[in-house]
Amino acid sequence: MKLTLKIWRQKDANTKGKIVEYQLNDVSPDMSFLEMLDVLNQNLIDKDDEPIAFDHDCREGICGMCSMYINGRAHGPDTEITVCQLHMRSFKDGDTIYIEPWRAKAFPVIKDLIVDRTAFDRIQHAGGFISVNTSGNTQDANNILISKYDADEAMDSATCIGCGACVASCKNSSAMLFVSAKVSQFALLPQGRVEATQRVLNMVKQMDEEGFGNCTNTGACEVECPKSISLTNIARMNREYLSASLKG
Numbered sequence: 001m002k003l004t005l006k007i008w009r010q011k012d013a014n015t016k017g018k019i020v021e022y023q024l025n026d027v028s029p030d031m032s033f034l035e036m037l038d039v040l041n042q043n044l045i046d047k048d049d050e051p052i053a054f055d056h057d058c059r060e061g062i063c064g065m066c067s068m069y070i071n072g073r074a075h076g077p078d079t080e081i082t083v084c085q086l087h088m089r090s091f092k093d094g095d096t097i098y099i100e101p102w103r104a105k106a107f108p109v110i111k112d113l114i115v116d117r118t119a120f121d122r123i124q125h126a127g128g129f130i131s132v133n134t135s136g137n138t139q140d141a142n143n144i145l146i147s148k149y150d151a152d153e154a155m156d157s158a159t160c161i162g163c164g165a166c167v168a169s170c171k172n173s174s175a176m177l178f179v180s181a182k183v184s185q186f187a188l189l190p191q192g193r194v195e196a197t198q199r200v201l202n203m204v205k206q207m208d209e210e211g212f213g214n215c216t217n218t219g220a221c222e223v224e225c226p227k228s229i230s231l232t233n234i235a236r237m238n239r240e241y242l243s244a245s246l247k248g
């Protein structure tokens with residue numbers, strides 16, 4: 001396949017960026033999207049040009065690093081996958097592909113396609129954990145009975161990989177789907193109930209301080225989430241927040 005790539009280039013956070021056009025020939029439909037970018041970067045390096053900076057790590061849909069818009073959609077045209085799981089067979093010979101970094105105030109561009117998503121880390125630090133007694137008298141987790149329904153729901157929430165596609169797809173740049181998944185995975189389990197009140201208050205406070213927008217229930221986040229995190233998590237977090245506020 002021959003492709004025209006229009007890619008956002010930005011030297012650093014303080015320099016204005018722009019779209020730069022590249023031509024790429026001999027793209028195999030079996031390449032992953034990131035492998036296609038690897039080939040382009042090798043071509044650029046061979047010509048002593050600066051390669052395109054993009055985030056990636058696991059390349060198997062687990063780490064959430066490979067975050068970018070492809071033709072205006074978070075993670076590209078296919079649903080329920082990350083960019084590293086997208087293959088070039090999803091495009092046609094002669095296509096023009098626009099590739100851009102996430103656009104959200106809370107995710108400033110660091111370089112080219114890489115954005116700073118440490119706002120998510122700070123939200124996690126504010127409450128995305130449980131405190132466990134590791135003195136040697138810790139109760140075996142399997143001693144606490146949990147219904148199959150709750151266990152499955154908690155597991156579904158825990159599959160969030162922190163990619164940020166929910167924020168990038170939301171017209172308000174809201175992080176509610178991400179935060180609600182992190183709150184829910186603990187709220188549904190007895191181990192998470194101990195610190196539930198403080199957790200939801202602290203995580204929502206941090207989310208607001210980071211500059212994410214409000215949720216207006218448009219649902220774009222759920223559509224573009226590669227892990228099918230459900231909007232029901234947001235409803236659960238709202239209930240948790242209301243109940244915690246009344247106690248607080």
Ligand code: SF4
Pocket residue numbers: 064159160161162163164165166167177178181221224225226227228229
């Ligand atoms: S909720 Fe989905 S889109 Fe948002 S960070 Fe988690 S996995 Fe990514």
Ligand code: FES
Pocket residue numbers: 055056057058059060061062063064065066082083084085
């Ligand atoms: S590189 Fe880890 S999810 Fe894509």
